[in-house]
Amino acid sequence: MVYGSPPKWNLGHCTWAIEAFVLEPMVPDYRYFNPRYPYLFNSYYNTVGDRVDRNKRGLLSRPTVNEVYQYRHGVDETVTGIFEKNFTGVRNRQEFLDRLELAINHEQQHQELFFTDLKHIFYSSPMQPVYLETDRSWFDSKKGSSGEAARFVEFDEILTEVGFKGEGFCYDNELGRHKVYLNPFAIAERPVLNQEYLEFVEAGGYRDHRWWLSDAWATLQGEGWEHPLYWEKEGNRWFEFTLHGKIPLNPLQPVVHLSFFEADAFARFKGCRLPTEFEWEYVADQTIGTKNDSGVDSPEISPKKTVSYEGHFMDAGFYHPVTLDPVPAGCGNFWGNVWEWTMSSYLPYPGFKTPEGAVAEYNGKFMNAQRVLRGGSCVTPSDHIRLSYRNFFEPFQRWQFSGFRLARDL
Numbered sequence: 270m271v272y273g274s275p276p277k278w279n280l281g282h283c284t285w286a287i288e289a290f291v292l293e294p295m296v297p298d299y300r301y302f303n304p305r306y307p308y309l310f311n312s313y314y315n316t317v318g319d320r321v322d323r324n325k326r327g328l329l330s331r332p333t334v335n336e337v338y339q340y341r342h343g344v345d346e347t348v349t350g351i352f353e354k355n356f357t358g359v360r361n362r363q364e365f366l367d368r369l370e371l372a373i374n375h376e377q378q379h380q381e382l383f384f385t386d387l388k389h390i391f392y393s394s395p396m397q398p399v400y401l402e403t404d405r406s407w408f409d410s411k412k413g414s415s416g417e418a419a420r421f422v423e424f425d426e427i428l429t430e431v432g433f434k435g436e437g438f439c440y441d442n443e444l445g446r447h448k449v450y451l452n453p454f455a456i457a458e459r460p461v462l463n464q465e466y467l468e469f470v471e472a473g474g475y476r477d478h479r480w481w482l483s484d485a486w487a488t489l490q491g492e493g494w495e496h497p498l499y500w501e502k503e504g505n506r507w508f509e510f511t512l513h514g515k516i517p518l519n520p521l522q523p524v525v526h527l528s529f530f531e532a533d534a535f536a537r538f539k540g541c542r543l544p545t546e547f548e549w550e551y552v553a554d555q556t557i558g559t560k561n562d563s564g565v566d567s568p569e570i571s572p573k574k575t576v577s578y579e580g581h582f583m584d585a586g587f588y589h590p591v592t593l594d595p596v597p598a599g600c601g602n603f604w605g606n607v608w609e610w611t612m613s614s615y616l617p618y619p620g621f622k623t624p625e626g627a628v629a630e631y632n633g634k635f636m637n638a639q640r641v642l643r644g645g646s647c648v649t650p651s652d653h654i655r656l657s658y659r660n661f662f663e664p665f666q667r668w669q670f671s672g673f674r675l676a677r678d679l
């Protein structure tokens with residue numbers, strides 16, 4: 270699978286990024302840990318130079334895993350030494366820190382890819398290895414989710430604002446906060462469940478061209494899609510491959526590992542559509558809680574509050590979606606568990622600017638023929654997500670933990 274990388278490559282690439290984004294531009298006469306490594310661990314940065322083809326990363330039998338860890342420890346020591354010497358010799362202290370923050374956020378993205386790539390590698394192996402043994406209660410948990418049809422919550426027309434606001438880190442693609450007008454719309458209280466998507470599969474949805482965009486239908490036929498990635502039918506029973514091995518399909522779990530094409534087709538089948546990223550952001554904003562630094566929900570203990578995105582993230586150590594929390598009123602379940610496809614194309618916000626150098630290639634050059642996903646997944650680090658966070662993938666890609674919720678016009 271050309272989009273996935275081996276674990277060793279993800280590890281080496283994160284280390285390379287610290288060299289390429291931080292050390293090389295900020296430390297005069299910086300010499301790479303190993304002059305051959307940039308060729309191996311550069312992903313897509315033309316500014317930095319040539320690289321191993323993406324689909325050949327799995328062939329890198331050298332350096333060994335141990336050597337990749339030595340690489341990381343060596344670069345860590347260099348960075349730590351710069352802090353200990355109070356940034357002596359660094360071209361620009363603040364820019365060094367800003368670049369390091371970007372490299373750390375980049376590494377968090379690869380922590381997610383580590384799991385999504387590993388899952389596909391294990392799935393593709395005839396041995397289908399199990400990554401971790403499971404506490405089955407996770408899978409059996411109902412958590413009050415009844416499986417009843419999702420409520421749709423209605424919103425009036427509104428002129429609102431989207432994009433990053435406040436302090437702290439964000440990516441360049443979230444900047445350019447701007448006004449958007451939303452027509453009256455309704456959005457589902459929660460993401461679509463396995464049992465709902467299964468109805469579509471069993472109703473012959475994958476054999477009926479009426480639900481599919483033209484490119485989607487061509488992809489479906491070319492790839493032989495009959496159901497979501499990782500689903501498998503044995504006799505009359507459906508199973509799903511997970512990092513815990515193959516498990517019976519849990520009807521109440523949000524459906525996951527869908528392409529945009531599949532999410533869009535299901536929405537059409539239901540007489541609905543996907544939400545735009547701006548509808549999603551507007552509604553999700555109303556569900557965010559706050560907590561103070563102590564982690565206690567009491568503003569008296571500490572006046573400083575941080576935004577709290579309550580959800581099922583990588584930090585839980587489970588690496589698979591769980592059944593949903595009940596939502597007493599309004600909408601919920603926006604954070605973690607499954608990324609949510611939106612119908613929005615991945616485009617620049619007004620005034621979008623890229624920085625100088627290699628990091629200019631980080632986000633902007635992908636603003637072509639991709640769709641936006643929001644909210645994070647069960648393999649996203651919890652402190653990586655934000656209200657304005659824009660993930661993006663090509664519409665046929667489905668190896669990420671991607672699901673969706675429905676919306677419709679009023």
Ligand SMILES: [Fe+2]
Pocket residue numbers: 282312375379
């Ligand atoms: Fe990367």
